Amino acid sequence: MELQKTSNGHHDLSPDRIPENGSPVTRFDALENITEGDTFLPNKSNGKIETQFTDFVGKTSFGMSIFNLSNAILGSGILGLAYAMANTGIILFVLLLTSMAILSAYSIHLLLKSAGVVGIRAYEQLGNRAFGRPGKILAASIITLNNIGAMSSYLFIVKIELPHIIQGLLPDNSDYWFVDGRYLIIIISVLVILPLALMKRLGYLGYTSxxxxxxxxxFLISVIYKKFVTECPEEHSYNKTVPTESIYNSTDGMCEAKLITINPQTAFTIPIIAFAFVCHPEVLPIYTELKNPSKKRMQKVANISILTMFVMYLVTAIFGYLTFYGNVKSELLEMYSKKDTLMLCVRLAVLIAVTLTVPVVLFPIRRAVLQLLFPDKPFHWVRHISIAVCLLFLVNLLVIFVPNIRDIFGFIGATSAPSLIFILPGIFYICIVPEEQEPLKSRPKIQAIAFVTLGFIFMIMSITFIIIEWVTGKKTSGGH
Structure with a gap:
């Protein structure tokens, strides 16, 4: 059997690279019968067969992997969760957030199970195994679009907020070049993001994560503190024009907590909560680099990361909401005074956090590009650096020159996020796990089919909300 190499310099044993001279049974049975940890080329040691994945052995510790995945989950959307709670009520918000955390963990389980069958921890290779090259191209394209959208949204926040922070810390400097957001994102990209993006492996970013x-x-501690020193601005009600039906609260007071709230914005907030746990493009790269990897160990990394972010999301939403109640805006930081020194430091901390997330998000894009354009080439520094530079150059151009970048990538996110969370993991699982192991009518396969169906429902809902937003001119909140 002639072996080809993947972009990381290791053997690609996907079905389209197995020689044509073997029978279909010979060519595919080995793939389908491989279980977690098995390899296509067993290594003999002292007369025993040692099994392993086909890609290289990772060196990233368990803790660093948790930092990286948690950082991939945690996005700018945390700033919109208090607004989401204001438009769903405390009980409904907690139910939605809990449900999405569980569904996200289940989605990662499907990815890891599929990777265990294929024997290669790459999202694109799962697409290749399920649908051939079109599936590989589809998976790589969705990852690229989703993560470019995420990178752009992070840098867009830097472009808007960093000048305000500098003006707050250094007053009377509004005419200088260093308070121009366009120059600032270029400086941040060159001095901070690019050096981190040039790391050979994602695991090295564990410290920055x-x-x-x-x-x-x-940021979370400051939000909790501000709850006890800030009075609700009842006279400046932000949502006074929004008709509210509170099922369990008889009063419509803007400074009273609602347990369950139904208003026209409620439907818009559901995708915000649903997409709060998007991290799936990063899961398999982190799995690849995990030390002593196994499906159980990586699932534990995912579960701890999701639980940690669930707690952070919930506490931020509750205390942000209980500070401003129905007055809360779509981005929580806008509610705090820009002359408040503590909150200026908080804004700076949030900007540092989203800036350090950009390199983590860039790694899956580079891997997708390598899988598409250079699938047979070993690792090479020139390609590694060139792709990072080109991606950052493209994202900087978008952030500098496209004024409505959030609308553009909002639509991309409405299609790519449900695909990455629900649709692709479920379809890959259904197609890759052999029927001899799990028949189509088995409970796991039926659950996966229902999961894919839920993904399509979320996609249709999200696209509908985006179109309504464009038509009516009303802005939804949040992001990832």
Missing amino acids: GFSLSCMVF
Whole structure:
């Protein structure tokens, strides 16, 4: 059997690279019968067969993997969760957030199970195994679009917020070049993001991911503190024009907590909560680099990361909502005074957090590009660096010159996020796990089919909300 190499310099044993001279049974049975940890080329040691995945053995510790995946989950959408709670009520919000955390963990389970059958931990290779090259192209394209959208939204926040922070810390400097957001994102991209993006492996970013998470913990502590020193601005009600039906609360007071709230914005907030746990493009790269990898160990990384982010999301939403109640805006930081020194530091911490997330998001895009354009080539620094530079150049151009970048990538996110969370993991699982192991009518396959169906429902809902937003001119909140 002639072996080809993947972009990381290791053997690609996907079905389209197995020689044509073997029978279909010979060519595919080996793939379908491989279980977690098995390899296509067993290594003999002391007369025993050692099994392993076909890609390289990872060196990233369990803790660093948790930092990286948590950082991938944690996005700018945390700023919109208090607004989401204001438009769903506390009980409905907690139910939705809990449901999405569980569904996200289940989605990762499907990905890991499929990767265990294929023997290669790459999202694109799962697409290749399920549908051939079109599936590989589809998976790589969706990952690229989703993550470019995420990178753009993070840098867009830097472009808008960093000048305000500099003006707050250094007053009377509004005419200088260093308060122009366009120059600032270029400087940040060159001095901070690019060096981190040039790391050979994603695991090396565990330290910066840990620091990024600590910045968001500072944000969380500040939100909790502000709850006890801030009075609800009842006279400046932000949502007074929004008709509200509170099922369990008889009063419509803007400074009273609602347990369950139904208003025209409620439907718009559901996708915000649904997409709060998008991290799936990063799951398999992190799995690839995990030390002593196994499906159980990686699932534990995912579960701890999701649980940690669930707690952060819930506490931020509750205390943000209980500070401003029905007055809360779509981005929580807008509610705090820009002259408040503490909140200026919090804004800076949030900017540091989203900036340090950009390199983590860039890694899956580069891997997708390598899988599409250079699937047979070993690792090479020139390609590694060139792709990172080109991606950052493209994203900077978009953020600088496209004024409605959030609308553009909002539509992309409405299609790519449900695909990455629900549709592709479920379809890959259904197609890859052999019927001899799990028949189509078995409970796991039926659950996967229902999961895919739910994904299509979320996609249709999200696209509908985006179109309504464009037509009516009303803005939804949040992001990832």
